[in-house]
Amino acid sequence: MISQCYCTIMTEKDIDTVLSIEKRVFKHPWSREFFHLIVSDMHNCMLTLRTDAGVIGYGGYHLLKNRTSFLSTRHQYDRMIHLINIAIAPQEQHNGFGTFLMNTLIRRARASKAEYCYLEVRPTNENAFSFYRKWGFSIIGIIENYYPHECENALVMGSELYLPSP
Numbered sequence: 001m002i003s004q005c006y007c008t009i010m011t012e013k014d015i016d017t018v019l020s021i022e023k024r025v026f027k028h029p030w031s032r033e034f035f036h037l038i039v040s041d042m043h044n045c046m047l048t049l050r051t052d053a054g055v056i057g058y059g060g061y062h063l064l065k066n067r068t069s070f071l072s073t074r075h076q077y078d079r080m081i082h083l084i085n086i087a088i089a090p091q092e093q094h095n096g097f098g099t100f101l102m103n104t105l106i107r108r109a110r111a112s113k114a115e116y117c118y119l120e121v122r123p124t125n126e127n128a129f130s131f132y133r134k135w136g137f138s139i140i141g142i143i144e145n146y147y148p149h150e151c152e153n154a155l156v157m158g159s160e161l162y163l164p165s166p
């Protein structure tokens with residue numbers, strides 16, 4: 001059972017805390033400047049996840065309104081989202097908070113009429129891969145050398161957005 005938590009829209013004021021989590025969970029964290037950029041883009045939905053203790057996670061997506069089709073699904077989507085980041089502070093991971101945050105993001109995306117979600121993940125990031133699989137995401141492609149520091153490819157995973165919470 002997770003303790004009481006809720007999501008709010010990420011603002012400039014959250015960036016310090018978000019950065020401190022980002023630096024602890026990712027080997028190559030996004031820069032402060034990049035967070036400023038994504039928070040100010042009106043096509044992005046960036047959320048922070050909070051408990052009484054403050055911000056313990058964050059995540060967000062970019063809403064695309066370009067009609068898109070995938071050979072694997074044979075469907076056309078008028079709106080879709082690109083999940084650009086999701087992270088829970090290390091000490092809070094595997095307690096259901098990521099699920100809560102993902103649920104909120106997907107509900108918001110559905111409210112914006114998004115039909116599909118895709119994302120990139122490192123094949124070595126087993127926790128995230130297992131998290132996305134649990135949400136019904138499957139591998140739809142590979143981007144070579146997406147993470148150039150380690151010469152690591154990205155798995156592109158996608159799912160239609162009619163998912164019930166796992």
Ligand SMILES: CC(C)(COP(=O)(O)OP(=O)(O)OC[C@H]1O[C@@H](n2cnc3c(N)ncnc32)[C@H](O)[C@@H]1OP(=O)(O)O)[C@@H](O)C(=O)NCCC(=O)NCCS
Nearest residue numbers: 025086087088093094095096097098099121127128130131
């Ligand atoms: C991926 C992440 C956001 C998931 O959030 P979370 O709060 O840890 O996830 P939840 O507690 O809701 O767990 C849901 C599922 O995720 C997977 N998972 C999460 N943490 C895991 C761990 N430490 N070990 C194994 N599986 C894990 C499991 O499939 C889990 O289901 P289960 O509870 O039935 O085992 C979080 O682990 C994280 O911040 N990781 C570091 C940042 C990152 O890699 N982000 C993704 C970039 S692509």
